[in-house]
Amino acid sequence: MSTGNTDSTISMAPSEESNGKAKTDNLRLTMTAWIAIAILSFWLFVAVFAPLLAPHGEGEMVSMESFKVVEEASFLGTDYLGRDVLSRIIYGARMTLGLALIATLLSFSTGIVLGFVAAISKGWVDQALSRTVDAIMAFPSIMLALIIIGGVGTSLTVVVFTVAMIDATRVYRLSRALALDASVMDYVNVAEARGEGVMWIMLHEILPNTIVPLAAEFGIRYTFAILFISSLSFLGLGVQPPGADWGVMVKENLQGLLYGAPAALLPAFCITTVSVAVNLLVDWFLHRSSTMIPGELME
Amino acid sequence: MSDLLKVEDLWVEGRPPGGEYIPIVKGVSFSIKPGEVLALIGESGSGKSTISLATMGYARPGCRVSKGKILLKGEDVLELDLKGRRDLRGSRVAYVAQSAAAAFNPSMKINRQVTEAPVLHGLMDENAAVNHAVDLYQRLDLPNPDMIGRRYPHQVSGGQLQRLMAAMALSCTPDLLVLDEPTTALDVTTQIEVLKAFKDIIRRENTAAIYVTHDLAVVAQIADHIVVLYNGEVMEQGTTDQIINRPTHEYTKTLMSAVRKTPQGGASHSGDDEGISATPLLQVSDVTAAYGPVTILRNVDMVVEEKETVGVIGESGCGKSTMARVISGLLPPVAGDISLNGHSLPGAVKGRNREQLKRVQFVFQMADVALNPRQTIGKILGRPLAFYHDMDTAQRKDRVGELLELVELPKAFAKRYPGELSGGQKQRVNLARALAAEPDVILCDEVTSALDTVVAASIIKLLESLQERLGVSYVFISHDLSTVAVFADRIVVLYAGRVVEQGPTARVLSPPFHPYTKLLLSSVPELRQGWLEDVMETQEARSGIAQGVQMNAVGCPFVKRCPVSIDGVCETQIAPKRLSANGHVIFCHRQIDELLSEQEMAVGTAVG
Numbered sequence: 018m019s020t021g022n023t024d025s026t027i028s029m030a031p032s033e034e035s036n037g038k039a040k041t042d043n044l045r046l047t048m049t050a051w052i053a054i055a056i057l058s059f060w061l062f063v064a065v066f067a068p069l070l071a072p073h074g075e076g077e078m079v080s081m082e083s084f085k086v087v088e089e090a091s092f093l094g095t096d097y098l099g100r101d102v103l104s105r106i107i108y109g110a111r112m113t114l115g116l117a118l119i120a121t122l123l124s125f126s127t128g129i130v131l132g133f134v135a136a137i138s139k140g141w142v143d144q145a146l147s148r149t150v151d152a153i154m155a156f157p158s159i160m161l162a163l164i165i166i167g168g169v170g171t172s173l174t175v176v177v178f179t180v181a182m183i184d185a186t187r188v189y190r191l192s193r194a195l196a197l198d199a200s201v202m203d204y205v206n207v208a209e210a211r212g213e214g215v216m217w218i219m220l221h222e223i224l225p226n227t228i229v230p231l232a233a234e235f236g237i238r239y240t241f242a243i244l245f246i247s248s249l250s251f252l253g254l255g256v257q258p259p260g261a262d263w264g265v266m267v268k269e270n271l272q273g274l275l276y277g278a279p280a281a282l283l284p285a286f287c288i289t290t291v292s293v294a295v296n297l298l299v300d301w302f303l304h305r306s307s308t309m310i311p312g313e314l315m316e
Numbered sequence: 317m318s319d320l321l322k323v324e325d326l327w328v329e330g331r332p333p334g335g336e337y338i339p340i341v342k343g344v345s346f347s348i349k350p351g352e353v354l355a356l357i358g359e360s361g362s363g364k365s366t367i368s369l370a371t372m373g374y375a376r377p378g379c380r381v382s383k384g385k386i387l388l389k390g391e392d393v394l395e396l397d398l399k400g401r402r403d404l405r406g407s408r409v410a411y412v413a414q415s416a417a418a419a420f421n422p423s424m425k426i427n428r429q430v431t432e433a434p435v436l437h438g439l440m441d442e443n444a445a446v447n448h449a450v451d452l453y454q455r456l457d458l459p460n461p462d463m464i465g466r467r468y469p470h471q472v473s474g475g476q477l478q479r480l481m482a483a484m485a486l487s488c489t490p491d492l493l494v495l496d497e498p499t500t501a502l503d504v505t506t507q508i509e510v511l512k513a514f515k516d517i518i519r520r521e522n523t524a525a526i527y528v529t530h531d532l533a534v535v536a537q538i539a540d541h542i543v544v545l546y547n548g549e550v551m552e553q554g555t556t557d558q559i560i561n562r563p564t565h566e567y568t569k570t571l572m573s574a575v576r577k578t579p580q581g582g583a584s585h586s587g588d589d590e591g592i593s594a595t596p597l598l599q600v601s602d603v604t605a606a607y608g609p610v611t612i613l614r615n616v617d618m619v620v621e622e623k624e625t626v627g628v629i630g631e632s633g634c635g636k637s638t639m640a641r642v643i644s645g646l647l648p649p650v651a652g653d654i655s656l657n658g659h660s661l662p663g664a665v666k667g668r669n670r671e672q673l674k675r676v677q678f679v680f681q682m683a684d685v686a687l688n689p690r691q692t693i694g695k696i697l698g699r700p701l702a703f704y705h706d707m708d709t710a711q712r713k714d715r716v717g718e719l720l721e722l723v724e725l726p727k728a729f730a731k732r733y734p735g736e737l738s739g740g741q742k743q744r745v746n747l748a749r750a751l752a753a754e755p756d757v758i759l760c761d762e763v764t765s766a767l768d769t770v771v772a773a774s775i776i777k778l779l780e781s782l783q784e785r786l787g788v789s790y791v792f793i794s795h796d797l798s799t800v801a802v803f804a805d806r807i808v809v810l811y812a813g814r815v816v817e818q819g820p821t822a823r824v825l826s827p828p829f830h831p832y833t834k835l836l837l838s839s840v841p842e843l844r845q846g847w848l849e850d851v852m853e854t855q856e857a858r859s860g861i862a863q864g865v866q867m868n869a870v871g872c873p874f875v876k877r878c879p880v881s882i883d884g885v886c887e888t889q890i891a892p893k894r895l896s897a898n899g900h901v902i903f904c905h906r907q908i909d910e911l912l913s914e915q916e917m918a919v920g921t922a923v924g
Contacts, residue, residue, distance in 0.1 A: 203686040210644045212665055212673040225690035
């Protein structure tokens, strides 16, 4: 109460100088952020230049020996069919990360738009959307995916859309809840009283104030999507052989574990590095955004 | 008697984010004896809250006590270790915060929260603590003391919650009670009820108390000693009688002159209305509004002329804000009509065109939440310019600068975010956004209520000068009668969703009054000792204070709190409209003459 509310004494608000300093602080990357960015750019580089980097083709049999480090293959050895593990991990990066990214982007764009529309329109629009989402969420996601893919037939497009749709229901729930909170704020009332349309309110009033939790959710959902597509591939419904996907590779090479071959562990490890990196980045982003909140509240 | 608390040469330093430590409390000393109430008074930024927190051995984040002693029964609380301080807080020194609503956990029942401290400090077991709490509820005049603790915080009124908070603070029978602006956020009528309860219980428990406030009139009722603070330094201290009646320091005298005047008729405003023109700027006729099945406004009529300020007053829950929402189109009325210059406005925002929207602007109460924290001031002010006036980027930039100048803020503020501004500055931006539309009417919903008196006064001054220059009209909604009295040309008194009295300010504030207006007027604290006791003796107080606003569909809404209600009539019939003078109407079953003679008699006895 007694600190700094003196009207028009500008000195009590943060000075220009400290303000500028705070801004540069915000842009500074922490150690963890650097690690995350390093890992992700590494995988991005690998995915983009896969054909140039891979010593062998995606489905090319290089040796008759399974699960062996042989001369024909690179240092990671061969998988159960005698294909080069390194090359398949390199091609797999493209497939796994790319598919998951497309699926997550799709799920977020639909989930956020529908969630915001429901929260702003309320009434029957909200009811219709929410009940439909509830119905979809009532199914365990993996089972629902099995039903859809089993019914429609498998292809990369079907897999991506199925994963996106199932994930979108979760995103919808979150963004609707966030938007409901934000939509009762007076600044939304002000915009409504001014006569703004739904689009403007969504994009300019609600989205900027919900972007932080949504970004955190994006990180989590992206790793979930990788795991989900990998599980589908593992079950034989996702990426089809001879296509390389990290999930598929774990499945294919499971028996190698019996012989002490790392062919199943390596793709699993790759999945781990990506999910850890994404989450580190999200953590950094959350922290950075929270320092954008005025110092008074943060202390 | 020895001192209970002795503060010696206290220095506290604070540090803005990223800055250097600067002293905010400079060598303050005072002492309190058991059973005494000491008031710390001063404006925002005078260090009064900082001092009161220091007596609990607490410094806000970014602050530190740099020098001095705080002796509680001879023991220095600043020397205590973490455990010592934990034992001290809540049990020997207890704190009552300004906003009880924010201090209670909404998802725990009241008893759990009130009994938490004694159980935690191992002073009582659960049952004994509950019994003690019920005992305290009784002594704080809370209704239904056995049952009230079983409710959740949102199920009791604001005034009750503030008293429950006092019960929480008293639950460990502390030596010292710290009250930080406990009545500032309350309606005047509720303030009386809370003040009275605090005063009685402090007397009876023989607890010492520090009462922090900026309101001298409140202090006069409750304190034994007063310490006047300015900018972290003691200006003057002495007994209440000394400070109130014979202030010596210049600053104390300025504070005294800034005290809200008791609202009176016939001050600076023309006595008679010039009459309502045939097509007033804004006309609200026979409007009824509801949230779902709950009717909030019933048959409300109101008129706003050009370049005029209409004050809307009433306690919280009377439908004041709803009225503004209806006029702005945020809440379409169930029945009735709103017209601008004689042209009827569609009820909902969606039905209105830009020209109609532009002419009525809304300024919300809480500037904190009315400004989008993720938009710069430039964007916030630029949007209405683009929306209503189709300005391009360059035009907007110039105009934003002009608008900031208009509300007396530096142009450089366009690049800042709302979080970097103080409360008063935010409210100015809030106002500038409404001005950006170039409206005819601005609806000001409690725009000064969240600000302290000095800042609020500067906002009012700004509103007046803007009206002078731009010719804009205001609908000024407030529960603070004294603010409305100095600012408004006409007043509408709203009670439980109905207009009970309206007319020119001077007329409304002089007899005859509607009994509700009378209650409101007599509840504004006066700067003299003993006022609280006097007001509790009046018939308005006896029948009207300590009761909340209740909506009823039939009869006069005020009947339950009215000292002059007529049995069998007021409960069942809608009060008729009585014309007192030109443009001054009262809705009451009593005749104007009856009201007048009764109220003049009351005035007579009070004076005699």
